Amino acid sequence: MTTVVDLSGIRTQRLTLGTGERTWTVLGRDHRVVGPAEEYLEHLRVQKVSPNTVKSYARALALWWQYLDAFGLTWDTVTLEDFGAFLTWLRTGEGPQVTALAPGEPRFGEATVAVRLRGVLSCYEFHQLNGVDAGRDLHRLVQRGGGRYKPMLEHIARRKGRRQTVIRVRQQHAGAPPVLTPRQIDGICDACAVWDSAVYEWRGSVRDRLLWALLAETGLRLGEALGLRHRDWHTGRGDTPFIEVVPREHPHRVRVKGGGYRKLYISDELDRLYGEYLWQLCGAGADMAVVDLDDWYVFVNLAREPRFAPWQPDSVYDLVDRLRRQLAGCVPNAWTPHWFRHSHATALLLAGVPVHVVSRRLGHADVQTTLNTYAHVTEDAELRAVADWKALTSGWRATIEAAEAIGPCS
Structure with a gap:
């Protein structure tokens, strides 16, 4: 039997500022703002980060403080093992000293787990840069860069090795973006x-x-x-x-x-x-x-x-x-408004518009983002082109036949 700890007292709270702007913060069991979390969220606001990002990070930090409360941990003395246990807690919701006899349904998908962990780590990076010794060897958790791509002359420009993560989140294969017909x-x-x-x-x-x-x-x-x-x-x-x-x-x-x-x-x-x-x-x-x-x-x-x-x-x-x-x-x-964006990109790619043109139209900073997001579209187009082998090779066959009509190769 799986026991899920009830920690509804620690939660995110939507706020309306004096300017009319909406934002989010984290409240503790005493209904007061959680200081370290609010300091980081205010930093995001000052940096004019998207309100949706503030909301996502506030949710991540609320979950983190729920976890700390459940396991009796102090936010500025956590270890690598605590972060590893946090991922398990996100997936199962099991409290301390509870072992499930059989695996249950995960509370969050792996993509959500990765987003929540990223929000918590960003908060700790912020506090470390401000002189708070929060978390031991936390830098070993921080991911630098993504994917296997390395820029040209990487081996010459980089004097030190890249930071690697000790705790990894299982990455799910991204499905095809939803579209409207x-x-x-x-x-x-x-x-x-x-x-x-x-x-x-x-x-x-x-x-x-x-x-x-x-x-x-x-x-x-x-x-x-x-x-x-x-x-x-x-x-x-x-x-x-x-x-x-x-x-x-x-x-x-x-x-x-x-x-x-x-x-x-x-x-x-x-x-x-x-x-x-x-x-x-x-x-x-x-x-x-x-x-x-x-x-x-x-x-x-x-x-x-x-x-x-x-x-x-x-x-x-x-x-x-x-x-x-x-x-x-x-x-x-x-369906959401963002489905129109996916539909637009898919239609362009299926019509044969070059990927770099689609990338510029969408406002992607890197064409690789377009390729990663709409890989299924370009792959289907390539497969359809290769499947039409007869039309693809008609010119080549005509050239070969004309050469053979002239005579054997010398």
């Missing part, structure tokens, strides 16, 4: 707004349709789309319309991941949809309510207060929940 994407867009040819106007929310159409056609992350301003959208004037993805501050902390600028060309159809939305915005008084509409956000509140304020990610996910219920049975139940 063109029919499913059309269904989501049509559920938001459709063109009524009888009266020559749109029925529904053009803003909502524009968001999904934009994600599907450009592969933008949700945060990048919500950060767009009208000055970033360059309507076609006889040439190809395009948008600019510009790193900048956002009131809801959404951001351009990686901090890189990029320029994305779009279709005339998407550009016309944006023009309709902009016309509706001005008709609703946005140009009067906002000091400089050109410098304001494309996606804003239309019904909720404050009106014309930047649209929040939470509100987008409320829309996703409504669409899931409305389209139940027609689209996957678990």
